[in-house]
Amino acid sequence: MDSMRQRQPVSGDFLASEKGTQRKKWKGLLPVALIFPNRYGLGNSNLGFQLVYALVNSLPGFVCERFFYHDNQPPVSLESGRPLRDFPILLCSLSFEQDFLNLLALFLAGGIEPLAEKRTASTHRFRPGQPLVIGGGVASFINPEPLAPFVDLFVVGEAEPILPQLMEHLAEHLTSDHPEVLLRGVVEKFIGCYVPRFYAMHYGGDGILTRIEADREVPARVSRIVLDKSQVAGHSKLLSPEAEFSNLFLTELGRGCSRGCRFCAAGFVYRPPRLWQAESILAALAERPDDIKRVGLLGMEMARGEDLARIADYLLGEGCTLSFSSLRADAISDELCSLLAQSKLKSAAIAPDGGSERLRRVINKGISEQDVLCAAEALARAGINHLKLYFMIGLPTETEDDLAELLVLTDKVRKTLLGVGRETGRMGNITLSVNSFVPKAWTPFQFHGFAPLTVLKNSIKFLRKGVVGMANTRLVVDQPGNAFYQAVLARGDRKVGLAMYAMLQGQQNWRQTMQGCGIDPEGYAMRRRGQEELFPWEIIDHGIDRRYLWGEYQKALEEKSTIACDTAQCRRCGVCHG
Ligand code: SF4
Structure with missing residues (x-):
């Protein structure tokens, strides 16, 4: 292949220190590029x-190599340094809306036509240079629509139950079938496969979606795939000191979350909450390389106390320490505290999210000020004296009183740390991390508007003033303008996706480009939606009754809480049918 002559050096820096790298000879294998459009x-x-990387490489007929985004540089695979144009299948892992633009930039830099229909117009089969582009990952099954013009096929939901069979099917048909025939065959055979070109979106004169029209012989909506149970809980397949969680062995205790926070899309699209058996968690932990001693447990808030005690015993016996990114303030048990104390961790994060008791009812956070203070004290006594507190501003119904209460709570946490610090001789400090709330698809707040930028900026000013004089406290805020862009994408559609592409090709900023494409970004981000409005992301069927989401939104406005999931009994949202 011509492109082989331009092969670039392998990214040896990353690979030299990485565990879990798969290097396969290409001869006779079907190459798959696995793209993460970020660092x-x-x-x-x-x-x-990681799971997709290990899973595809475990199939004997495939070689899967990774690509990351590097500021518009021509992308080459990490394992063999081959260019993107050498791969007939591109699997795109999408976790954040902000990565959508990076993905298109990566296609352009790699010489791949971004527009799906144009890419296949002049070919009779998918092949290197005119590859089959598959999208997956949580951002794509919350709302795939901004990427619909660019992706041939989305795998909607969790990969484990479908990916091996789907890949085998592709291996059989990729070189023989016309792209259209291949995609129809996939949709016929597999649930959870969404081919955007088989659906047309119809809009009214006001620019609001009125109808989603499916081609003949494809389902009206695409059901997502859910993993029922796991013999070996999900865990790290790749370990690296260069990763965000450096050399941290991650293990799932379950998937989904039972709490029903009204702002959290993952909490809704990963329903029902599933807790893995202790045996499957221990089986996953047993896969940890001997020299990796740091373990991160995901889904700790759902774990049964007795399971956590068993896991803690195992980890302590193995000489492991525990690490985590954020803890639920009401889930800090005795077992966890003893494990934390022995882990010698110095910092942890708690996410009250809403600044006041009232706002936490609005968002259904289900934790009280007392929970936060007890957690802060327990963590400080376990030796963790740097606390990060996460809050959002611009939440539905928020007023200045809520922001004032946020500051009061922060100060109480600070004083709690100081109190423990005086006894133990270790002085604590706080990072107050504040982000602008972005309404997400598939949550009760999908009907709500993003707050005006002036309101967000004034809230930040108010908080800045409030922390002046609060010793040992640092305020970190996001840029409301970036959150606004994210809000446009979060509830965007194909028109937004095409505008994003136009921005890459032109010289204007995203706001000017959107306006040039006849798109009103304020309308996408800030408009409140009515109960009956059809949303582009409803092409996906997560099994959640939209009346439930509307009902939850109304309860939020009335400041009423909803109890956590009980999958044995509850039929509320429509996901658990028993
Ligand atoms: S039906 Fe009930 S238990 Fe099941 S996911 Fe919905 S709210 Fe949770």
């Missing part, structure tokens, strides 16, 4: 990305 460190910390 290596972020992608290699993503369990879903």
Whole structure:
């Protein structure tokens, strides 16, 4: 192949220190490019990305190599340094809306036509240079529509139950079938496969979606795939000191979350919450390389106390320490505290998310000020004296009183740390991390608007003033303008996707480009939606009754809480049918 002559050096820096790298000879195998359109460190910390990498490479007929985004540089694979144009299948792992633009930039830099129909217009089969582009990952099954013009096929939901069979099917048909025939065959055979070109979106004169029209012989909506149970819980397949979670062996305790926070899309699209058996978690932990001693447990808030005690015993026996990114303030048990104390961790994060008791009812967070203070004290006594507190601003119904209460809570946490610090001689500090709330598809707040930028900026000013004089406290805020862009994408459609592509090709900023494409970004981000409005992302069927989401939105506005999932009994949202 011509492109082989331009082969670039292998990214030896990353590979030299990485565990789990798969290097396969290409001869006779079907090459698959696995793309994470962001930095290596972020992608290699993503369990879903790692799982797909290991899973495809475990199939004898395939070789799967990784690509990451590097500022518009021509992309080459990490394992063999081959260019993107050498691969007939591209698997794109999408975790963040902000990565959508990176993906298109990566296609352009790699000499791949971004538009799906144009890419296949002049070919009778998918092949290197005119590859089959498959999208997956949580951002694509929350709302795939901004990427619909660019992706041939989305795998909607969790990869494990479908990917091996799907890949075998592709191996059989890729070189023989016309792209259209191949895609129809996939949709016929597999659930959870969404081919955007088989669906047309119809809009009214006001620019609002009125109808989603499916081609003949494809389902009206695409059901997502869910993993029922796991023999060996999901765990790290790749370990690297360069990853965001450096050399941290991640293990799932379950998947999904039972709490029903109204802002959290993952909490809805990963329903029902599933807790893995202790045996399958221990089986996953047993796969940890001997010299990796740091373990991160995901889904700790759902774990049964007795399971956590068993896992803690095992980890302590193995000389492991525990690490985690964020803890639920009401889930800090005795077992966890003893494990933390022995882990010698110095910092941890708690996410009250809403600044006031009232706002936490609105978002259904289900934790009280007392929970936060007890957690802070327990963590400080376990030796963790740097606490990060996560909050959002611009939440539905928020007022200045809520922001004032946020500051009061922060100060109480600070004083709690100081109190423990005086006894133990270790002075604590706080990072107050504040992000603008972005309404997401498939949540009760999908009907709500993103807050005006002036409101967000004033809230930040108010908080900045409030932390002045609060010793040992640092305020970190996001840029509301970036969150606004994210809000447009989060509830965007194909028109937004095409505007994103136009921006890459032109010289204007995204706001000017959108306006040039006849798109009103404020409308996408800030408009409140009515109960009956059809949404582009409803092409996906997550099994959630939209009346439930509307009902939850109304309860939020009335400041009413909803109890956590009980999958044995509950039929509320429509996901568990028993
Ligand atoms: S039906 Fe009930 S238990 Fe099941 S996911 Fe929905 S709210 Fe949770």
